Amino acid sequence: MAKSDVKLLGAWPSPFVNRVQIALNLKSVDYEFQEEKFDNKSELLLKSNPVHKKVPVLIHNDKPICESLIIVQYLDEVWTSGPSILPSDPYDRATARFWAAYVDDKWFPLLKELRTTEGEEAKAEISKKLKEGLVLLEEAFIKCSKGKGFFGGERIGYLDIVFGSFLGWLKAVEKIAGLKLVGELVTPGLAAWAERFCSHEAVKGVIPETDRLVELAKIIQARLKAQSAPK
Amino acid sequence: MAEEVKLFRTWSSPFPLRIIWAMKLKGIEYETIFEDLSNKSHLLLHYNPVYKKVPVLVHNGKPISESLVILEYIDETWKQPPLLLPEDPYERAMARFWAKFCDEKVLPPVADVLVTQGKEQEAALAQHMENMKRVEEELKGKKFFGGEAIGFADIAYGWMANLLSVMEEVTGLKLTDAEAFPAISTWLQSFSDVPLIKENWPPREKLVSKYQAFREKRLALAAEATSK
Numbered sequence: 001m002a003k004s005d006v007k008l009l010g011a012w013p014s015p016f017v018n019r020v021q022i023a024l025n026l027k028s029v030d031y032e033f034q035e036e037k038f039d040n041k042s043e044l045l046l047k048s049n050p051v052h053k054k055v056p057v058l059i060h061n062d063k064p065i066c067e068s069l070i071i072v073q074y075l076d077e078v079w080t081s082g083p084s085i086l087p088s089d090p091y092d093r094a095t096a097r098f099w100a101a102y103v104d105d106k107w108f109p110l111l112k113e114l115r116t117t118e119g120e121e122a123k124a125e126i127s128k129k130l131k132e133g134l135v136l137l138e139e140a141f142i143k144c145s146k147g148k149g150f151f152g153g154e155r156i157g158y159l160d161i162v163f164g165s166f167l168g169w170l171k172a173v174e175k176i177a178g179l180k181l182v183g184e185l186v187t188p189g190l191a192a193w194a195e196r197f198c199s200h201e202a203v204k205g206v207i208p209e210t211d212r213l214v215e216l217a218k219i220i221q222a223r224l225k226a227q228s229a230p231k
Numbered sequence: 232m233a234e235e236v237k238l239f240r241t242w243s244s245p246f247p248l249r250i251i252w253a254m255k256l257k258g259i260e261y262e263t264i265f266e267d268l269s270n271k272s273h274l275l276l277h278y279n280p281v282y283k284k285v286p287v288l289v290h291n292g293k294p295i296s297e298s299l300v301i302l303e304y305i306d307e308t309w310k311q312p313p314l315l316l317p318e319d320p321y322e323r324a325m326a327r328f329w330a331k332f333c334d335e336k337v338l339p340p341v342a343d344v345l346v347t348q349g350k351e352q353e354a355a356l357a358q359h360m361e362n363m364k365r366v367e368e369e370l371k372g373k374k375f376f377g378g379e380a381i382g383f384a385d386i387a388y389g390w391m392a393n394l395l396s397v398m399e400e401v402t403g404l405k406l407t408d409a410e411a412f413p414a415i416s417t418w419l420q421s422f423s424d425v426p427l428i429k430e431n432w433p434p435r436e437k438l439v440s441k442y443q444a445f446r447e448k449r450l451a452l453a454a455e456a457t458s459k
Contacts, residue, residue: 098300
């Protein structure tokens with residue numbers, strides 16, 4: 001397939017974009033990447049995702065697909081010759097989808113909140129909830145992996161990609177907030193999985209370096225403070 | 232092994248209704264277990280420890296939660312027609328997109344309209360109308376989201392076909408408009424006319440009373456919070 005048939009509108013720090021990049025890598029799909037700026041969205045982005053105006057957007061044969069989880073499933077359903085991303089058993093698929101929704105809807109918003117929270121008490125409260133979530137995900141990992149190295153079993157799968165894409169920001173927020181969330185004591189399975197995931201061929205070079213994300217967080221925070229400062 | 236399918240539901244929640252519609256469409260036999268959410272059963276807590284909510288589908292002892300996840304499970308397990316999701320990957324992506332839009336964007340402002348008043352309610356209503364414009368555009372020229380027959384996205388939006396008018400009665404506000412949203416109005420009618428949909432609505436008067444009471448309770452709580 002020609003490179004121009006597949007275009008990804010994205011932004012390097014977005015874990016949602018990283019997901020799609022990882023999936024494209026897994027499927028060995030050649031694609032064109034267009035970097036979008038948060039405060040200066042391209043015509044193409046606005047036209048391709050008029051409802052949300054957000055990245056990632058995958059454009060395949062001129063047709064746009066939006067929402068990272070939907071894009072990853074689309075890739076899995078179109079590029080069937082590559083390794084499967086979703087498990088083949090319907091119950092395992094339902095389990096993967098359930099935890100993907102949990103990670104996106106319940107867990108990640110807490111991580112985002114922790115990034116901008118100040119005050120030790122407030123930080124402790126949010127990190128407690130995050131850790132409770134991680135305990136649930138550790139249990140899910142044990143069940144889904146069935147003794148192998150990934151949520152997907154022997155190979156990286158849907159839930160690995162969905163949760164793994166947050167590892168960059170997880171490490172960055174740990175640094176910013178000055179606390180550890182994933183550790184060998186409470187979540188040994190996840191701790192080992194995280195290293196395995198980040199060193200996987202399809203993932204290396206996609207998830208940004210922790211320090212780069214920490215710098216970006218500082219810039220965003222400064223901008224927000226400037227915007228809300230009394231005039 | 233004989234198929235054992237159980238559905239945990241409440242009498243009023245629209246989310247388990249989605250599963251009932253899907254199972255009736257496919258002719259799947261199932262056992263219903265009614266829950267009282269103010270007094271959740273041990274079984275519900277065991278089968279859905281993360282959210283403790285309905286619906287939960289239990290298939291041969293294995294639980295699945297979250298209505299959209301359950302719908303996809305049903306489609307993949309009971310492959311007889313009608314297919315809930317289309318076969319074409321692009322069309323599947325579109326169906327999933329609009330179902331997600333329903334749950335993430337359309338539902339919250341409607342819930343807000345129900346439990347607020349004054350400026351807050353006005354803002355929620357305005358957001359709701361913006362969402363309706365999006366849905367209207369998507370439905371233009373189509374009988375159902377799924378085309379000629381109801382599918383995944385129709386099932387997701389199905390709550391609108393009875394609850395919008397219930398909310399209108401409780402709040403005294405207009406939530407849809409035949410002139411401004413002709414495609415939606417036609418869809419609401421077409422969807423309601425499907426026999427298995429018609430036969431499975433919860434009793435309307437009971438719904439009105441329930442949402443009326445819920446609105447009053449939430450407004451009272453809000454008043455208490457601001458007066459402290």
